[in-house]
Amino acid sequence: MMSYWVLFIGIAVVSWLVQMNLQNKFKKYSKIPTGNGMTGRDVALKMLHDNGIYDVQVTHTPGQLTDHYNPTNKTVNLSEGVYESNSIMAAAVAAHECGHAVQHARMYAPLKMRSALVPVVNFASSIMTWVLLGGILMVNTFPQLLLAGIILFAMTTLFSFITLPVEINASKRALVWLSSSGITNSYNHAQAEDALRSAAYTYVVAALGSLATLVYYIMIFMGRRD
16 A cells, blocks of 8 residues: 555656646746737637638637637637737647647547546546545445445546547647648747647646546455555
8 A cells, every 4th residue: 555655646746747847838938929920819710710610619718728629619718828829839729729629520539439428527526526435434334335436436537548649639730730831830849849748748647646546446445455
């Protein structure tokens, strides 16, 4: 069990470092203009239209690093620091979110799978904590409750891992388009790539953290407590 806690703490530290690195990259590249004056909104609209997508709206959402694509209402939601900014960071983030819109339009299989899991994961997340807590307290008298909690948590872990190819593919689509469309050039394309790579690391660490926690609950269920 001690080895688990070493792993868990290690993942927590790495997660914090990755988040700090992403925030630093966001601040750094938010100060570097693309050179063509296009804002995040402009970049998003152009990428959508270049891919033949005209039924997706581009709007803004409060907060920082809150950018996302909503397949339900077909909206690319850009944070305030991206929507009106003409920085290389804004261009990279906007193109990445539009990458999800392109995935949706092309019926990209991992995105379809992730979307199908959303209601299941939302349900699991709403009761999972209480089921796991009760299961741990009654592991020796009613182990089935903990098993139910493990199954619920496994669904969220699966969701985290399915998210990885979705995010990585969206970044690849974004970077190819940014280069081919002339939004980025030989001087700043590496910066856009670095920004999106830093964002991808957060999903990798989250997935590994979820897996480590799942293993911990399984160890409790199997009676491997110190």
